[in-house]
Amino acid sequence: MSALAQDVLWSPLADPAVLALAPSPDFLSFEPSTALAAPAVYRDSPQGSHAVHDSGIATQILLLPGGKASRPLAALIPLDSQTLGRVEALVRFWRAYHKRPVPPDTRMTTQQRRRLRLMIRTADGRANGASYRDIATAFYGTERITSNPWKTSALRDTVISLVKGGAAMIGGGYLQLLRHRRRS
Incomplete structure (x- = not known):
């Protein structure tokens, strides 16, 4: 397969826009969480399963151990110097997933x-x-x-x-x- 036809999968340490998703605890929401449409290809790593989810914008997701796209998921966002970038990536993904207008990625002007x-x-x-x-x-x-x-x-x-x-x-x-x- 050509390098141009393959998805680039980043570590969440290198790219804060990688969404880390974990099984959602039942007590966090009154409404049932919707499961994601499963991406076609997963790549396993010691961190979990990486995939590119395309719901209008391509977003790399990392399913942490125990997480499955067919089950309710929650985003895991570390509180560090990259928190705002991770939140912005989550908002872009959520808006695209729910067919709403997606704000631009502001990492570059x-x-x-x-x-x-x-x-x-x-x-x-x-x-x-x-x-x-x-x-x-x-x-x-x-x-x-x-x-x-x-x-x-x-x-x-x-x-x-x-x-x-x-x-x-x-x-x-x-x-x-x-x-x-x-x-x-």
Whole structure:
């Protein structure tokens, strides 16, 4: 099976948006909890059974030992620095499951997504032998590149920064994309 056709399954430590689900205690709710429609494929791990549940948005779930999709479940949300991100992921999943409008994932802004795409494109260009100037020409056009001296050009600095950022992402920085940035 192609890597592009397979689901990526993350550890809940790496991705706080992984929903950890456990058997629901009967005393927590007055109304009976609805069982999930079972995902087609589970992958077992020491943590439990991982699956991707698609109810309008694809959400990775982790059924903790003893949990079954056919039985009532409860979400387990640790109270740590990633709690708000986990709650947001649960709200997105719950709203999609109940066919309600789903709020966007706020881990990345539109500007961050655009910059990420540029970083990956520049890293790909460099890996294929393109110079900084070649990359800048592809992004901004020949006219803009030749209008200023290249060595002191702000576009040159931008491309160099994008290449460094792309290399950092490839080197493992992409894991930070899974988490909300905390304000200091």
